[in-house]
Amino acid sequence: MEKNRTAQGAFFRLCVLIGFAAFFFGLILAMLAATNSQTLVRTFARNLGQRIYPTGATPTPTPTPCPSVGSWTEQAPYPIAVFGNAVASQGGNVFGFGGITNNIAIANAYKYTPATNTWVPIASLPAPRGWFSAASDGTYIYLLGGVDQNFATTATLWRYDPTSNTYNTSLPSYTIPTYFHASAYLNGKIYRIAGRAIGTDFHVEVYDIATNAWSMAANYPFANHSLMAVALGNYVYAGGGNASPDKTYRYDPGTNTWDDGAIADLPAGRSAAASGAYNGRWLLAGGDVNFAVSNSVIALDPATNTWINLPNMIQARDYLAGATADQSFYAVAGTSGPGTPTNDNQQYMETPCPPMASSAFSRRVHGGAGPFDIPLPLTGSVGVECRSGGATNDYQMIINFMSPVTVGNASVTSGTGSVSGFTVSGSQVTVNLTGITNVQRITVTLFDVNDGTHMGNVPVSMGVLVGDVNGNAAVNAADVSLTKAQLGQGVGSSNFREDVNANGVINVADVAQVKANLGTSLPP
């Protein structure tokens, strides 16, 4: 009895020693596995005889923050070199109106279609206008004030109808003629904010589309011109400009107040920039920054109330205008230096991040024993599918997301085989594969996965090595031994890998299939 206990104690100590040795050996292997594509860690575990099968174990992918990647490109130039032009978007197209060229306001107007990257002339303005503004309500484009061909300041409100390509000039004018004002459309109303008048103006006038009437809103906090504005959420944001050029304010129509504290000031004074809403943020492109023509671009994220730097425009421009259309922001024309108009059409586009998959599996139905899943880690070493795919080498991949998604398409983008079909159920995508030959790595890519916030392509890789029951990327004697050890056992979550032909029983046929693949290994 005593002797037996001593023997047990010695055995226990030996186990502890082995455990420690195994731990450090495992640590080294894990470090190797990080750089080696083979699944050494699992090999190690299996070689110690542990029945660690990764069913149901969900590998947590390393969170890789995917900042939106934005870039500027020059698109088809505006048909004329101009500045002080007005720009708005409607129905995925960009519309440019008037502006100043050769030291005179003009009436030319053009429509840009992103799909064809072309500008075409549209009906000219009812009269020349420059240093004015445009705002769209989703149906019409409203054109506010500005100077005419004699540099006389106006307070006109014209409404352009993109469908009929006509202007309505019978809408009421606002009260104080201005140029260099800002404007925005929010919830059925058009706002004319400050601007240059006889002096510099601090009034805010509101046009109610439904009642076709103007009224005064709370004054802008100070007289200002060459400022910028945008509507985001249920607020109008305005800021920058000629006076206190780093100050910004948020207007709440509900309380009719301009709130200084609700929005961070600009990181640097800025005026005469292109302004618009893009991906939920207030984007300001170019203009005069610290009184110099700039190519810098910043955006306010209302959620964090912080200004972030975006990639610079290709060309520094001020007195330009911009609008968001078809997933891009277009900064159109503007001056390169005092009084020097240009015809640049600078496009800013951000590529959204794809939704992140939370887990992926290779699923096979083992006859009456039911389906069993082999995890497919989304980072690091690939999961090894060791079961045969039947006569036509069919497999099934399950990919889970954090929230419901839509998927545009799915295909095998690397390796031999093809997608025979896929289904989406909430946050789970099931991809059926066929012709997946043995001894290869494949990558299945889900295209245009969209969870409402993120959009992009999601690749999932898998190793296919029939008979590699311990998943170490090689079929050798260890796999034969492991399979033999399970002969006659019921197929369950701990030993389904040994049911190599996935028929629900582990017998000599499985051993034979492992033996038939002896010497194969997963290609790098």
Ligand SMILES: [Ca+2]
């Ligand atoms: Ca193996």
Ligand SMILES: [Ca+2]
């Ligand atoms: Ca079998």
